[in-house]
Amino acid sequence: MGRWTTLNADPRQEWEGVLWYHRQPLQMVNSFSSPCREETTMPQWLSRTFYRCQPGSPVLCLLHAFPVNSAMWEPQLAYFAGSRVSLVALDYPGFGESTPFDFEPEIDHYARRVADILNELNVARVTLAGLSMGGYVALACLRLYPERVNGLVLANTRAAADSEATRQRRRELIEEIRSTGSLDALIAFHLKQFFTPDTQANRPELVTQVAKMMASATPQGVIHALQAMAGRPDSTELLKQCSIPVLVLTGQADPLIPVDEASAMAALAPNGRLRVLPDCAHLSNLEQPDRFNSELQAFLSEIW
Numbered sequence: 001m002g003r004w005t006t007l008n009a010d011p012r013q014e015w016e017g018v019l020w021y022h023r024q025p026l027q028m029v030n031s032f033s034s035p036c037r038e039e040t041t042m043p044q045w046l047s048r049t050f051y052r053c054q055p056g057s058p059v060l061c062l063l064h065a066f067p068v069n070s071a072m073w074e075p076q077l078a079y080f081a082g083s084r085v086s087l088v089a090l091d092y093p094g095f096g097e098s099t100p101f102d103f104e105p106e107i108d109h110y111a112r113r114v115a116d117i118l119n120e121l122n123v124a125r126v127t128l129a130g131l132s133m134g135g136y137v138a139l140a141c142l143r144l145y146p147e148r149v150n151g152l153v154l155a156n157t158r159a160a161a162d163s164e165a166t167r168q169r170r171r172e173l174i175e176e177i178r179s180t181g182s183l184d185a186l187i188a189f190h191l192k193q194f195f196t197p198d199t200q201a202n203r204p205e206l207v208t209q210v211a212k213m214m215a216s217a218t219p220q221g222v223i224h225a226l227q228a229m230a231g232r233p234d235s236t237e238l239l240k241q242c243s244i245p246v247l248v249l250t251g252q253a254d255p256l257i258p259v260d261e262a263s264a265m266a267a268l269a270p271n272g273r274l275r276v277l278p279d280c281a282h283l284s285n286l287e288q289p290d291r292f293n294s295e296l297q298a299f300l301s302e303i304w
Contacts, residue, residue: 048097049090049117050077058150058304059126061118062089063134065156065283066229067186067222068213069096072131075289076296085300088126090117092137094221096213105224107232111140115148127300129153131285132256133225139235142242151303152242152269153296155249156257156282159265161234170226177219186222187214194283196253206286239268246272247299249292251280273299 050070053059060080062073070089080087092110094100101109114137118126125148130138135157142149162170176185191200191211200207239246246269250262259276266274275295280287 047090047093047099047113047117049088049121051089051121052077052081052087053121054084054086057084057086058300059086059088059118059123060300061114061123061126061128062087063114063128063130063137064089064092064095065132065134066225067095067183067190067217068210068283069216071096071213072210072283072286076285076293079289079293079297086123088118088121088123090114092133092221092225094218094224096216098221100218100221101224105228107136107140107228108144110137110225110228111144114141115145118148124148125150127151127153127303129155129296130157131155132157132282133229135159136229136232136235139238140232143235143238149244151244151299152246153249153299154246154265155292156251156254156284158257158261159235159239159268161232162230167230170230174223174226177223181219183215183217183219183222187211190214193255194281195287196279196281198279199281199287210283210286236265236268239265239272240270242269243271245299245303247295248272248274249284249295250274250276251282251284251287252276252278253281254284256282 048070062070062076064070064072069091073089077087077089090113091098093105093113127150128138128141130136130153132155135154138152138154139159142152173186173189177183191207194210195203195207246266248262248266248269250257250259252259254262262276263274266272277284277288277291277295280291285292
């Protein structure tokens, strides 16, 4: 089991901004009041996290998809900005503005990094919402820290381990990146999965925004994530034994997670429920943000 360590944030104060967290020392940047203090040594690792913490409020932690970053959650961060919800959205190592791992991680290492960040924000219990790879990380958190998770949102993701065909596709992408040093093939492949043809044709600004997010990832971070996803354990038994509320969200036109598979996953959890969002593919929170936010809000209102 994982271990949640001493917490540094003051739970009595409302605070908002960007947390820059690394092993030694801790650097915190509050975008509204405190300037970033100068460091004389480079951190061993650095992680960017957006947060809005309110004393005594429930906490929603948003775990992003592969190979984008926490900026994908902008519609949700904006939607919940005026609510009583405390929000956390972090970049995985090697994505956004977070430095890659200096070793080859397993999916549990991403979950432990989430725990590190939540510890610094003084979060004792949390509702996790993960999309795609974010769902894998959320399930790893549930396995490692079950006493800390009070709700689970699994969007456009699966509990099962990779099939051999999916592992092979990940290996091919890794070899492409290693041989060319470029993410172009990865970006082209994922853009076709992320959005419906209608969105690709009629919302070029959204497609461009997501392409830029993918291009900002480090090749090392992408390779690490591909390896971790390929090697992750099957979590179907974990869901069967899970007593907390679970919301499964998926897109009607998601080419990666068929509706039947999402429905079967929701049925695994004793307290699970399925919501299918129309007219969207894999990045449902961006393609249909209003519907996504509405379903998420309804679920949170029910469990909190």
